[in-house]
Amino acid sequence: MQRSLFASIALYSAALLLTLFTLAPLVWLLLMSISSPNDLTAVPLNWWPNEVNLSRYGRLMDLNEGSGQRFLGALRNSLLTAGGATLIALIVAVPAAYAFSRRGASLALLFAFLATIMMPPITYVLPLYEIFGGMGALNKTTTLVIVYSAMLLPFATWLMKSNIDVLPVEIEQAAFMEGATTAFTLRRVVLPLALPAIAATCMLSFLVAWDEFFYALIFTSDLSAKTLPVAIADFSAGRVTDYGVIASVGVLATLPPAILAICFQRFIVSGLAAGSVKG
Amino acid sequence: MSAISRSREKWVLLLPAILVLSFITVLPFFQTLWTSFTDAEITAREQQVNWIGLENYIWALTDPDFLDALGRTLYFTVVSVGLEGVLGIAVALLLNQQFRGRMFLRIIIILPWAVPTIVNAVAWRLIYHPDYGALNSLLLQLGLIDSYTSWLGDPDRALNMVILADVWKNFPLVAYIALAAMQTIPGDLLKAAAIEGAGAWKRFRSITLPWIIGPMLVVLILRTIEAFRVFDIIYVMTRGGPSDGTKTASFYVYQEYFSYLRSGSGASYAVLVAGISAVLILAYYAGVRRDQRGA
């Protein structure tokens, strides 16, 4: 169908508007991170920096600087926490997903799993705080890893289950017929076939853990375990006079998920669609 | 494989997951439930904890501050999810058209979703900054305002500003789901309707919308469940202020626990919030069932 001129103008205007709405806050965050403090406090603002100032990134990457210590420490904690939780969640989720997909485990139980992550965290946080406090396990990366793996587990199980569902069952039957145990079949046959699904599940789980704030805020108290979101909240709450520093921390914290999201867009979108549309 | 060993194996496979979830979610939930009937407090001292029945609940349901917080949470949820739904469908309709730059737009749309929630909150807080914020500068330079405004300083406006930030981050998810659903509409159906003389609005109302309503319902309920527990964006942008203007239910419970250290009454608030969430969760499953039947 041929579009009228009016329709074309409307279409491209809408597209332009959407692009601006989507990108403007991000571009501004980026610009802030490289503008000089004077540009940022001008009234009205200097939208385009007079000079490119990369010194904040330099300081954030420098362990000898106070802000660098805080940022790099939080980055390390975030990587360990999100990575560890993703790993544990996957190790626990894959056998469970297999039970749901191939061993007739009740779907009501799977829904119960999913219901646990849909409950607000305030329902769980206080008893966990007291238990971990009693064990002297507060402010530890391990504690966060355990809590996060419980948070990631239901969705990972669901995602893996829907992916195992579509694998040809005869291949597993052939393995059993050849004498393989379930564990052997999982490792040697099912996992290699489900590799793309595992990659997608890992990525989504990692992003969710990377984003988590509430538990991290309550369970961590200093550099030894604070994750990036908590560190960023601290940065922004403190009496920082240079807003460019906050902006550059924000840019750095956004880079890993943004790169993952763009490179693996297809995976992520289909994962989200599987998770939210198909229940 | 025999029925017995097969069923035993099923539980072996499920055991780690059940253990993890029991200890991190199920047991704490019941602990919270129990605490909500007591006068427990968070303290380092040995304390006498008394069973006080429904007292906390009676207190909570007659506490105007808590009810206000619930009302604000509801407002936040309804407005932000509503906007995300409308914007998401509009964006999906746009991205479903053929035009230059469509692929570029589809790719960059994912960026707000990828921005961590806390970074989103921080970025918008800077944009809203009363003295040096980009929003003030932009509106002033466009001549839309006469002087800088404290966007988050006004109790009546602050929540709406937070909602804007939340919508910016979360509309891409809704748009992607809507787009995925729209792409399954057979092209012939829309063509046939166009040939029959149905206008764009009529085609949207009678073909596109009914086609995508199932998935939309599910994703919007999911967003509702998430929005209802909103905490982090509030924590960073306003800390519940000004004068409690953005104090949502989760934030209220958080303060009851960790500022006032009243775990008993905090737990009763938490259970009430959980109860409302449970209703939403049931709605979600009903929506999923409906969607799967429709599909």
Added chain:
Amino acid sequence: MMHNMTTHLQSKGSTAVPSTPILSVKNLNKSYGDLKILKDISVSIKEGDFLVLVGPSGCGKSTLLGCIGGLTEVTSGHLRIGGADVTHTDPAKRDIAMVFQSYALFPNMSVAENIGFGLEVRKVPKAQRDEKIKQVAELLKIEPLLDRAPAQLSGGQRQRVAMGRALVRDPKLFLFDEPLSNLDAKLRVTMRTEIKRLHQRLNASIIYVTHDQIEAMTLATKIVVMKDGVIQQVGTPREIYDTPANIFVADFMGSPAMNILDAKVTMDGSVARIEIAREDGQPPLVLHDPAPSAGIVKRQGAALKIGLRPEALTDLGSRAVHADQHFDCLLDVVEPAGSDTFAVIRLGGAEVTARLHGDADVRSGETVPICFDVTKISYFDPQSGERL
């Protein structure tokens, strides 16, 4: 070499006592809720038997194979393999191998790894494993493919690899689930011959599921015909073909199908007189069966169904013929098929297929003499459909 392989592959099977059936199924039932898939199945085979389970789709044949293989839990009944009760045993411990319809090759492993999988599971040392894989590959003529991935193979090659995976472990019993149905027509015939040759060479015990009655006839030493979860008949291909137990089996086995006609049977001394109505006011066609079974004598005078294979109705051609058993018939449709010419005749309220000689010079609409061979005639009860 080939001889060694053969004896080696046989060694395990021959340890069983010859009189014990290699497989016996007793009163086996399988239901899903109220839905009964298998009803009281009992069947057994001897070592070296090639048993074919045949029937239309949904008859339960694949479910029965699944039960024997241990992939499907039985509802009630007993299964014995090589004398041991395996009703509730893991498939892994039944000493069987299965070739799947979709081949079910492991896509992430090479051909050699696929064939050696069962040995790897059993922790057979690598050197020994490689030796066995090589033997089997030689037997199946797939040595050049050992390093390939399944995705790089043609359908026929995948089929061979799947069989190789089953053969290498030398199990008591082989299960084949419609193994040829994914191949094109020509390859199917080649592989059929190949499977038959393997069976003859290895003297393996095989259970083979198919919906293709030609496969059943050509491969089996013993056929089980199933319908709606019930065994209709068990017998050698010849028995099934010549003396079908009921109209269903008669109709299902053989292509074109057996002609089933209405007829009135009366006794004329010891000879059965079979009267078949014709259309258009022509006088009825009367056949004489000089040796009817005892059951017919009791039912004389009644309306029955009779079954005649298409090859029992033929043109005069070069064949010697009983002078009293041929009649002029109007050929409704003539279908030349090369080696044979099939002609459709309207008789006894049905369309009847006659199998004429390939070089028969006949056309639709012609009336030609057709001779009837009643030596292999079947009689059926018109109500129950059972053989009389």
